[in-house]
Amino acid sequence: QKEVEQNSGPLSVPEGAIASLNCTYSDRGSQSFFWYRQYSGKSPELIMFIYSNGDKEDGRFTAQLNKASQYVSLLIRDSQPSDSATYLCAVTRSGGSYIPTFGRGTSLIVHP
């Protein structure tokens, strides 16, 4: 079992809809959870992080964390074509150096 699992997609949603991206992780002691956006041919950029159970909102983005279920999600409201990208989930391991481990990413396509 991979440490961080994401459905590779693509997830296709119409413009204006809510896109829901999911991520599960295997290390129950994981501390911190991050969502990065990566446009084709570009490097990842951080869009959200969450440390505690519950929801965290930032503009059109909401991160949701459920440590009991080892599940983190990213909701994008009012999706725009410019949101089309790959979304990478990253989790820092428990203990030691807290190095971020990335999932393979979910490709999101927002069509007009």
Next chain:
Amino acid sequence: EAEVAQSPRYKITEKSQAVAFWCDPISGHATLYWYRQILGQGPELLVQFQDESVVDDSQLPKDRFSAERLKGVDSTLKIQPAELGDSAMYLCASSPVAAGGELFFGEGSRLTVL
């Protein structure tokens, strides 16, 4: 806005040749990472530095890869000899804190091994 600098952006080499990538992190960032990203996959850690010290290089193929950060600032990743399977994007990232996943990535160095 401060950025992580990487060079070269693109490198094409033949297998068995040596290749080197350079990274200059954001000023003041003590933690530096090298990740490798194969097309369609997520980034995989090769090595993490805290200042000039290696924190984790457990996934670095040490028979052919080496990394250094001699003065705790910029860093070099070397591959000798390159193999076909090394074709990937090599990403450098820096962070202001050691314990966290808030990484700032450079533009990456895309390696093609022929």
